[in-house]
Amino acid sequence: MHNQLEGAPLKVVETGATLTVTTNATDYRYRGITNPNHTCEDGRPLKAGDMVVVQRVAPNRDMLVKGPCSCNYLLYGLVSEPPHNLDNPLDRVREWMTVRFALNTERDLWVWLFVIGAAAHLEYLAVAVLWVADQKPAPFEQYSKRTLGQAAHQIQERGLLDPATVKRLKGIAELRNSVVHRGATYGVPFREGDPSRGQYKGKHVFTDPAGLRELMDDMDAATEAMGQWLRNKGLDTDGGTPA
């Protein structure tokens, strides 16, 4: 949709709670419109039947269009998109991910990404704790690799962090493993074949908002605990890589 629409005429279909423009083949529905500071004589809001010409389409699909008066209106917050164009590699990726892992909704996709991201973030901090406890035997980038689960185990063995934090790290590592290994191909948000998939503290994070909230709170708490531990050792991680 990005560039091929630039210069194309679109017809305004409706301007109610949302605003829809169409190429006749495809509708684009937007959440809102920013009206221009008209430099023309007879500036007015767009109405159904107006023709506009696409000036620019931003990466987030916001669209700048020239109205009948020649001033530019900004359409923002695309609600519905045309069907995927499978010649486009990114659309092929989306299609494959959706079908392969049954990530059928935005919520499923974002929860999945969050689980993976949260685990990566905690892994970084947990390894930093071990690195400092080992008195930085090598530059951080070269310090021996380990997963979040392994790091949590070592932190526990060495009594570096409180048991509640260790429990959170292990739980989040298990949750992450449940949705990134081969079992995930049954469908990330589903539990067929493995009831533990997507479960955190007995709650299913893809369908239970309380479970997702708890996951978020525990991630924050573990982040805070490890950040505090590192600060106590005089190590400030705010700037990125521990130094």
Ligand SMILES: [Zn+2]
């Ligand atoms: Zn105008």
